[in-house]
Amino acid sequence: MSEARIVLTTTGSHDEARKIACALVEGRLAASVNIVPQIESVYRWQEKVETATEWLLLIKTQADLFDRVRDAVKELHSYDLPECIMLDVAAGSQEYLNWIAESVR
Numbered sequence: 001m002s003e004a005r006i007v008l009t010t011t012g013s014h015d016e017a018r019k020i021a022c023a024l025v026e027g028r029l030a031a032s033v034n035i036v037p038q039i040e041s042v043y044r045w046q047e048k049v050e051t052a053t054e055w056l057l058l059i060k061t062q063a064d065l066f067d068r069v070r071d072a073v074k075e076l077h078s079y080d081l082p083e084c085i086m087l088d089v090a091a092g093s094q095e096y097l098n099w100i101a102e103s104v105r
Helices: 014-026 063-076 094-103
Strands: 004-011 032-045 048-062 085-088
Touching (some): 004 014, 004 063, 004 094, 014 032, 014 048, 014 063, 048 063, 048 094
Antiparallel strands (some): 004 085
């Protein structure tokens, strides 16, 4: 398994998604961030089922940077409890995985 990871978070607006994405890439915490527009989320919050239109961020980073990515997302985010989960990257093109590693140095 590689050290590359994908971190997921959602935001309530495109502006907020772009702000977080730019901060992570500029801070070398992420090699790239894809912003997937206008997904529909259904979730339970404060004992009620809610729905919202959100923007999904796919954050490409390294395992050892997760804590810093999580802290940056929490600091930059408007939600009380922003989603921030990390997924393992089991495999990928070696050139792309190398590019991720080099981009976050």
